[in-house]
Amino acid sequence: MGPSLAHRLRIETHAVWLAVRDPRTPWPARALGMIVAAYALSPIDLIPDVIPVLGLLDxxxxxxxxxxxxxxxxxxxxxxxxxxxxxxxxxxxxxRTGVVLVVATWIAVLVALWWLLRGRWD
Structure with a gap:
């Protein structure tokens, strides 16, 4: 039996992380790879896994x-x-970059929601 899907995805994600750090990788791939690797390797998700379906869907x-x-x-x-x-x-x-990106996204979403809703409560 071959490697599991989770194992393959882990290997592919690590390969992307290696590609980002290698100067032989074309710059468009490095730019995209920074985002993909940072998100994939971040211990924090954009949508937390505790949210049914959506947490795993991302x-x-x-x-x-x-x-x-x-x-x-x-x-x-x-x-x-x-x-x-x-x-x-x-x-x-x-x-660590992935952690910062995800936390910054959550802060931006919360600030935007607060800004939109603050006028309705006043």
Whole structure:
């Protein structure tokens, strides 16, 4: 039996993280990869997993879509190298940038909601 879907996604996400850090990766892929890797490796989700369906839907759609697009932007031989390195890695990296991006997004949403609703309560 082959590797699980979760294992493959973990390897692909790690490969994207490696691609972002490698100067041989084309700049459009690096820019997209920074967003994908930061979100995927962040310990905080954009939509918390405790929210039924939506909490898991963001991970199930956003991360695979970003990884798929990244594999289209990076030359196949280079992506194969990143995958091999990711497969050999023992631990999953954590993105502090991803944490900051997700927290900033939540703060922006809360501030926007507060700003929209404050006039209705006055």
């Amino acid at each position: 991970d199930a759609l956003l991360i695979p879509a970003g990884v798929w697009l990244m594999t289209r932007l990076i030359p196949a031989a280079l992506m194969a190298e990143f995958r091999a390195t990711a497969e050999q890695a023992a631990e999953r990296p954590v993105s």
